[in-house]
Amino acid sequence: MPLQCTLGVDIGTSSSKGVLVDEGGRIVATATLAHDVSRPRAGWVEMDAHVWWSEFVALATEMLVSARSDGLEPEVVAVGVSGMGPCVLLTDENDEPVRAAILYGVDTRAAAQVERLTEELGTAEIVRIGGSHLSSQAAGPKIAWIADEEPEAYARARRLFMPASWLARRLTGAYVLDHQSASQTSPLYDVDAAAWHDPWWRRFAPGIEAPALLWAGDIAGTVTDAAAAETGIPAGTPVIAGTIDAWTEAVSVGAHEPGDLMLMYGTTMFLVATGTETLRTPSMWTTVGAFPGTRNLAGGLATSGALTAWLKDLTGAGYPTLLAEAEASEPGARGLVMLPYFAGERTPILDPDARGVIAGLTLGHGRGDLYRAALEATAMGVRHNVETMRAAGADIRRIVAVGGGTQGALWLQIVSDVTGLVQEVPATTIGASYGAAFLAAAAVSSQKPRIEEWNPMTARVSPDRALAPLYDELFERYLDLYASTRGLVHDLAAGQREHEPQEVRA
Template identity: 55%
Template sequence: MTRLVIGIDIGTSSSKGVLVDEHGVIRARAGRPHGVSMPRPGWVEHDAEAVWWADFVDLAGELSAAADTAGPDATLSGLAVSGIGPTLLPADESGAPLRPAILYGVDTRATEQIDAITAEIGEQALLERGGSVLTSQAVGPKIRWLAEHEPEAYRRTDKLLMCSSYLVHRLTGRYVLDHHSASQTDPLYDLGARAWAEDLAGRIAPGITLPELVWPTEVVGEVTPRAAEETGLPAGLPVTAGTIDAWAEATSVGVRTPGDTMVMYGTTMFLVQVLTDPRPHRGLWGTSGAFPGTYTLAAGMATSGAVTDWLRGLVGGDFTALVDEAAAVPAGSRGLLLLPYFAGERTPLFDPDARGIVAGLTLEHTRAELYRAALEGIAFGVRHNLEAMTDAGGSVARLRAVGGGTRGGLWTRIVSDVTGAPQEIARETVGACYGDAMLAAAATGISDDTDTWNPVVATVRPDPRRHDLYDEYYQAYRQLYESTRGIAHFLARQQRAAAQQT
């Protein structure tokens, strides 16, 4: 008998799914693009029904049909989901959404609530209790924003859902949230106790029923007959708890033991490092891990691939041509330095008013130097975050690269040259949906050896000569932000005023 599992991930700009057998071989793939809604400056939302559930239904139907044609001895044995997070989706008692979901740190509407809650509780107390200071990534301030600005929706709110827990509720009727996702609801979760911080939750989310806490590796229910009819999945199919996409992505490339660190190359850059105990740091997110007994440090840049997309649209040409041209440019981009803060910056600066800068431009520079400078600027941001992890007491025992940006080789090579760290690249870099399949296989017992599913097929090693040169550029990169921060903040205020006038 061939046993199969489905993994589905709902991302910021697309959803992906895979059908995988018990040996880790991908039997089918599916994907759907979607967008985000930005109704006001600083607001970033998804319609849970029209985006999350609609994409899931499409992907589940396609992959379930592929399972039906996988052979007479093939049987679908499990499902796991992941999604963008942390998100805030207020829902009524039945689990029906009351408004569009407020997305993770890219949504910056709750700045006043961040300041107010920090003043009430104290920054150090927040750091010690929850592992992180409050930023736009935290769910708690967005709950208070909801109560203050949409009181009728808050009055009707009975459940707090994230992307994965919304899908799990639609599929099984269970109201659960995995420990990792819960640890990003600051300040509602006590990281040391691995439990809801009932006293703080009562202050931030009064009257709301908090979900049961579970682990991403747990089966929490089965596909109901109604959900089976809507999705094409078989009724009774075991469903795991799911988690936030970056942690599923880390799982997909074997980032599970202390010292393992993921660098995710995508529209934004994200890093996850596994720890044995909490290591709070003001410039990072301290969270529960995806597996029992683990904690993580997380870092996220506000842009990465988004900058290269912007540049390609500005100068024309396709990515292959731009990469080839940039590869022919020497390290340092012939004296260009780029700050990639085109949408502010998350860790370790936590500065939503940081702005992008290209320094050193001359009439001799071409799009090739600009494109390479963009890749180098993102790599400097990765180094900054890895140094913050070291400052927190973590260590990089093994660096695993994943995501669409690993293709082509230039970007990963620049990151290794800048950081001085080798990067391992696994065979499958499809990302979170493959990690979901691993979670489903482990939770349902169809495979007790998912560690062997995705072996390393390449290692990118740093060039010592380029690393020495990049050391000088990196120091200039750090100085450039500090020396231009006031100007960037002034320009950010002007941009907001212009947007309001428009």
């Protein structure tokens, strides 16, 4: 007997993940494909968009084959898509990319365009229309960068995509972008009007057709015959518009209601606070929510899992060993303070030239101390973001942790201890692909599923209040360390750009 399922795929920074889910939210099959991004120059982070589609096809095929090998008869009734962002993929009239896709805030190449657009339009007007100051996270300046620096490529550009909308296009032929993603193309989108700001679109994206706007769970179209032949998904299957992975991940754990904060532990760390009021603050990102009537204040660390992976590779020790040694190191990492800005930093300092700093090292420190200092550094970054959000007026009443990093109890505990926050952990932390599958199910179900039933909370991590004085003091040292080293670090960053290898793989 056929088993009705929804299929969700998320294109992430270091891998693409897929999930096949039945009507009750039970995972029928999963698949993952690792990939690299390209870093051709300092501050550049790119990816070949052809990989996004080829990996979708491979994941869909693998999951359907896996389910059938288990004796099931999966019937895909809807497809959910999700991806990292905001990214800038420009294609020609035949949907062929004119260059590699430029990724989100970890790509800092458009600093000159951020400065120019800000000067031309004025900070107050940019914030009034788009909600946020321009930064490395904004997609608009990256479009301008292509026009300025690669005019031949830009001359061929006709359409703008991000990973989720690119998959929707390849699956259905629809040219759409969801409102949440669009709100991160500052300054091209009007946050309060929830529409493209036509004067600035014509000025800064000339020659590019503005995609139709949908909400994340809206149906973009149905699978074409050609896409069905490649993927094995039946022609005519509905496909949702999808959205950026952090927002889809928030959906996957039910952290998308007013008062919720989603904390995503991944290659980077991402925070999304949801409310109904448009909050504007210079150091965070103001966006439209995944659903009508919601607004978000969002932020992100440029490294988190990337930092722990760097230490693992550097020391040659596996994660279990490093975690055990970090746990043996006392809170405060035996007198170490680390700044986690190894790839610059996004919010709240918005400093692409920030760099990693480790202060207090002695010959007596070991790799466990360093690993604990890294975990505490990311926790300090989370605290810095949360305090900035609350100062801007965010009403944070509930915090939900999600992502691969939630599998490590020590990291979760350190974040709660440093921030003083209780974190709820759901049963399923597979991430954005699961949220995409849920949105797809909701789009086609006569009886709307509830994420609380699909994915209930199963754990709570509470802070050790006895550690509050220690971490309060370390947090002040963390802030002071950045302030006191900023000038020197910026000089070092300038020198690094001059000596950066021409091609570095992430």
